Amino acid sequence: MGESAALESPIYAAPRTSARCELPAIKPDHWGSMKRYLASTSACLDRVWTREFAAVRVFYSPPRRRYIRHRTRDPQCGMMPAKGAAGTYCPLTSTYYILVPGDTIGPWGAAWAAQLIAHEYGHHVQYMTNILDYADFRSEGAAKRAIDLASRRLELQAECLSGVALRAARGELPPLTQFQDLYTGRLPAQWVRDHGRLSTQRHWFEQGWRSGRPAACDTWSGPEREVN
Template sequence: MIVRRLLPLLLVCAFVAACTAEPQPDPLPMSVPQWSATPLVSPTPSPSPSARPTSETLPLPYDRTAAVRSRLYTAPRAKVKCGIPVIRTSDWTSTKRYLRAVSSCLDRIWASAFKRTRTYFRPPERKFVRHRVKDPDCGLMPSKEADGTYCNETRTYYVLVERADLRPGGAARVAEVTAHEYGHHLQNMTNISDYMWEEQLATRSKGKKDLLSRRLELQAECFAGVALKTMGDYMPAWWEFRSWYFGTLPGKWTRDHGRLSTQLKWLERGYNSAEPGTCNTWTTPEQKVT
């Protein structure tokens, strides 16, 4: 889930590029798959199609092994070429066209990674909306206060596009939200999200639940960075992505999503490497996922 609504008095311009560009709306938090915060469906994890091996694919691990030794971490850098159009100011049609092109490029990037690791893959469903809509299993989507949410049960991500996004300056934000939600789909396909959910059910500690959620969210940020870098020249400049991570989040979002500075570090980690193997948040010391 993407949620980056900054507390207004703490939002600052940290570098000249972000301050001299056209004014941007307040960013929003990050995102947890809908059920990870407030389950709206049965708590029993649904079996992933990735668990059904074929002659071309290998069976996936479950439990902690799925998170700490995912085969996705061994995938090399993907090389793709994607034609992505620009967003025309105040044009919902061109924004949808842009987001669909970004999503199609994400399909190609991650299908290649899964193929190289002999892991079953199918793309997620995606919905780009101007107002919240009802998912058959996860209820109103995106979640309240969030720009994007992934529904684990229907394998669908939802991205809320606001008026301020209907301009070239909004391209970085909506692309990052889309790439982040796609990261949750990767976690679903590799049983990582099932592991997180089972661990949350097994503990009564709110602190541990939040830590597990942060590991999931920050990994999705890192996967987003991998994909955004892979798209290269088709995406806005790095400073445009970076400019959304200054300020602070309300406490409830910081606790289960991590500080904006931590989110930026993981996004940048994936972006600099362009390799999924740098995104293993599950064996990282707790102080690095705050």
């Protein structure tokens, strides 16, 4: 739970990897096909991260997942996903929740769904490496500004780890340009404070994608200006 968990995590030594995964098409307005796509993407990321943890000889078990149309209650974390979010990870049950609005059910939603899963999966990676505990430790009793900074470092690292994982599985995924298109528009001020600006999120996602290695995702060592 100390600083070394985030700054010297053994996962940073993991190599670039790849996984060949067959992903089904998402049919317009067809919830069943969307669920199959979500499940297949998650299973693909299981393979990616299992290989990465095995390479550095660290114990690993994949997360649980729920794909839902309406918010639901987790037995430990309460209503999920968090209000206003499309995805949230609950470390107490090792489960991520993906809330799918109707307007994303179709081929046009493939990049959105894959990146959302990869981001929440990134939080599970942080949980398995005690980085999540370290972020909680940094936030305990801290001022709001310090809490927001720790949150941004955590969220932007998950964004970077999503880039690492999606690059490894990119053969069946949409092209990089479709993922880059997700970082357009504007975020509410609160989301910027604790998740970072969209341009910063894109920077860390692309850094993970280009490198393909978790070592590229150390958001904890750099100055605050790199995680704003």
